[in-house]
Amino acid sequence: MITLHGFPASNYYNIVKHALLYKALPFQENLIYAGSDALLSINPVGKVPAITTDEGMTLSESSVICDFIEETYPAIPLYPKSATERAIVRQIMKIAELYFELPSRRLIPYVFSGTHAPDAVKEEVRQVLTRGIPALNRLCQFSLWIAGKELTMADIYVHYVNVVVKACASTQLDWDILAEIPGMKEWNDTMSQSDIAQKIEADRLANMPEFMTHVKAQIQAAQSK
Numbered sequence: 001m002i003t004l005h006g007f008p009a010s011n012y013y014n015i016v017k018h019a020l021l022y023k024a025l026p027f028q029e030n031l032i033y034a035g036s037d038a039l040l041s042i043n044p045v046g047k048v049p050a051i052t053t054d055e056g057m058t059l060s061e062s063s064v065i066c067d068f069i070e071e072t073y074p075a076i077p078l079y080p081k082s083a084t085e086r087a088i089v090r091q092i093m094k095i096a097e098l099y100f101e102l103p104s105r106r107l108i109p110y111v112f113s114g115t116h117a118p119d120a121v122k123e124e125v126r127q128v129l130t131r132g133i134p135a136l137n138r139l140c141q142f143s144l145w146i147a148g149k150e151l152t153m154a155d156i157y158v159h160y161v162n163v164v165v166k167a168c169a170s171t172q173l174d175w176d177i178l179a180e181i182p183g184m185k186e187w188n189d190t191m192s193q194s195d196i197a198q199k200i201e202a203d204r205l206a207n208m209p210e211f212m213t214h215v216k217a218q219i220q221a222a223q224s225k
């Protein structure tokens with residue numbers, strides 16, 4: 001059985017968890033936080049998610065894990081059959097990661113500490129997000145799903161990217177960024193309503209207090225060095 005390592009407050013973890021649940025694959029969750037030695041032995045960069053496969057191989061990087069899951073368990077597909085359409089799905093995922101998720105992440109420490117990011121940081125983040133918006137506007141179809149008629153891995157990926165993007169842009173940049181992409185908010189709401197997304201959201205909320213305690217302990221440890 002696959003083991004999914006990480007914690008339910010992590011949006012990257014939830015991408016993989018959603019894909020596993022969608023494909024109805026049996027898996028167990030191993031609750032583990034970033035910064036622990038135990039995680040470093042599973043994923044040398046010390047990030048979540050990681051999985052241990054049925055064969056005992058460990059694998060990290062959410063998009064790589066998504067590809068592995070699809071190739072190993074092709075029933076209930078999450079990528080289209082045609083190479084062109086698959087490439088578009090991966091392009092949407094890559095653009096969402098590079099131009100939405102990663103710049104937004106720079107603001108997470110300020111969101112967690114309830115402080116304001118310096119203006120220079122905010123400006124850099126805004127500039128990268130501003131490049132992502134027209135790209136996603138051009139690629140996303142929302143008819144009904146993000147890449148067309150079938151739900152794909154890009155729907156799962158962008159839905160969980162948006163969790164971080166929304167939280168950071170609204171609190172630090174005073175920016176309703178999803179409104180910049182017509183159809184994105186409505187599609188995001190549709191995604192939130194699935195049984196799988198609701199289970200993942202319930203698990204995320206349940207994990208938040210413990211996760212925040214962990215974050216505070218890490219901040220204190222760093223300050224006392």
Ligand SMILES: N[C@@H](CCC(=O)N[C@@H](CS)C(=O)NCC(=O)O)C(=O)O
Nearest residue numbers: 010011012034047048049061062063
């Ligand atoms: N590129 C990685 C990013 C994973 C990532 O940043 N995970 C966060 C949790 S949401 C983490 O482990 N952060 C700990 C750290 O940066 O040390 C992926 O796609 O899996």
